[in-house]
Amino acid sequence: MELIKELFNLTDKVAIVTGASKGIGREIALALAKCGADVALIARGEKELIEVSKEIEELGRKSLVVPLDLMNIEEIDEKVELIQKHFGKIDILINNAGLNIAKPALEVTEEDWDLVLDINLKSVFFISKAVGKHMIPNKQGKIINMSSQMAFVGFYKRAAYSSSKGGITQMTKALSIEWAEHNVNVNAIAPTFIKTPMTESMFEEEGFQEEVLNRIPLKRLGKVEDILGAVIYLASPSSNLVTGHTLVVDGGWTAW
Template identity: 40%
Template sequence: MYLPSFSLEGKTALITGAGRGIGRALAIGFAEAGADVVLISRTRSDLDEVAGSIEKLGRKAYGFTVDVTEKEEIQSLYDSLTSRQIPLHILVNNAGMNIRSKALEVSEEEWEKIMNTNLRSAFYFSQEAAKLMKSQGNGRIINISSVAGHVALRTGVVYASTKAAMIQMTKNLALEWGPYGINVNSIGPWYFRTPLTAELLADENYLNDILSRTPLNRVGELAELVGPAVFLSSDAGSYCTGQTLFVDGGMTVYGF
């Protein structure tokens, strides 16, 4: 048999930032592929909406309100998973934010907020997940990075720094945790249509600037991120680790 399975039947995936945008799309997409999903967000109403969509697909959904910047809340979440005997096979570190300040204008508060949300949270979620995955002898971790971690953009130096660090963290964790059967990869998106990018993409000049750097000459649709994530989480991606897959319409061919 040369066509491996892309099914996630029998798997449970934990997705941070699952209430909206990319996280919501991945959560529903993973359920469509057969996985049960642990949903992490700070907003209960968002969790309930996504959980309802997953349950309509016949999969289980577990919603937890967690401030991903607080290590104690992360630990408490994993304790809850263990006590409720909810397994964990896949972790997607998707929670993130950006403040588009120029470097001379970045405040200490902005630095700490972006670093804690994007990078610190991804490490501690990965660390706790790896403890469970090591004991079971397998697991998949996917970090949602960005093209900004690979090429220079005009603003958002703190965001870019966190995403570059995520790419390097992916490599280090893949090396350290490979012997435990844990695959660690990252995905680097360019512009996708989400509630957070809607206002930017509504600006015709801004959109044209984006498209001028995108060989496919269009913005990505959220469904186009689901396939790569499912691939890296399934048997089809079992020999991939330490890699960053740029889902960017070819943007990183140019840089910015």
Template identity: 40%
Template sequence: MQASFSLQGKKALVTGASRGLGQAMAVALSKAGAQVVCASSRAKGCEQTLSIIRAAGGEGKEAVADLSDSAAVEKLAQQAQGAWGGIDILINNGGTIFRSPAIDYPMQEWRRVLQVNLDAAFALCQTVGRGMLQRQQGKIINIASMLSFSGGMTVPAYTASKHAIAGLTKALANEWGQHNVQVNAIAPGYFKTDNTAALQQDKVRNEEIRSRIPAGRWGEPEDLAGAAVFLASPASDYVNGHILAVDGGWLAR
């Protein structure tokens, strides 16, 4: 059974790997045996992640790309695939958020959020996916959200992008499953990350969120490790087009 969860010999690319959820997933893949390309938007942004990976005896390399720049995204895909000769596991975690009432939402921010959260993810799926289809094996994990299921407040672009990520995941699964490429998504619940800092600091909203979670607490980045390894490993070979909520039970309530 343990071999089913092994990533030994696999090569992975994780975007948004400098901290938080991306860092936790990159470290988890490495501990399971994968060589990991850790990508972030700034040079040396993944130094801490790489130091954790290497301290545990793993192998990691850094890549840099502004996900709002389509040329940079294409370059990232090529660089990652050239690092160790192909990518077996792609985790599209890099993302951004902008908060504003919908009536005043700047179109510039709308376009930027969609470019980073959706366009870049599709471009990486497409470019990295070509190699997976040729080799007849691969795992793609898109990062969805609780806002893939609901609307949220003051985050219309983020919500639209995460609904789209859920749909894209299913669309690619339909086309690529026959080629032994599984495309799934993880929908994190309320986790302690930079993206949720404003909610954590709002005492009333923080307590409203915590009290609705059956687990009775916010998620920690490490809570995503098992789901990421499962969806990246042979253990999930017959799981395709699924949106896996890791939310402490939020959706059940």
């Protein structure tokens, strides 16, 4: 039992979570804290981050609120330096922030495309690069990118989104190869549709939930808790020999 506890122990690790103000990002930040990590919280909404920070400190862990628009690439380095100076190290990076503009391909504008790719792919690369500069000299680190089952399968109104998530899965492999010699593990998680307050309206579309469930062999939507186990596994010592991998959490969708 002691060995199992140690394999999933994150005590005194320092984690960064992007998109941490609400939804899945908030729950990831709290889960990391419950496993012993101190957490730097990144999102645009400072007020919401402060609320998450209070919850983390109530758990007995340290936190740092870092307001940042990930579209501002020049500011990423500055904020990562701030986190490094505050905690003295960075052990874990969770690239959770992302968005989708659900439109048929023929209606996708250049602005739509750029926004989805900039947030979902470009910003992930540049914050990984900024954090990698600190992990590599320390000869250790865990980077976890949020991909999607849409990196592996097609679906309606997901042309830009699928392209961005396919890019995440391939970028994860590329970085894992470059940084393996420095003991920096780079992996990704590819969830199916997760029902959260932010995605609720999607499931109100007639026939949408039924179609999704028909494609999932386990016959249920994803829950936030389904993601948390994958995050803790990839962030912890239990995954030390895992790198370049995308862990699909999809109820069997991509097994068809």
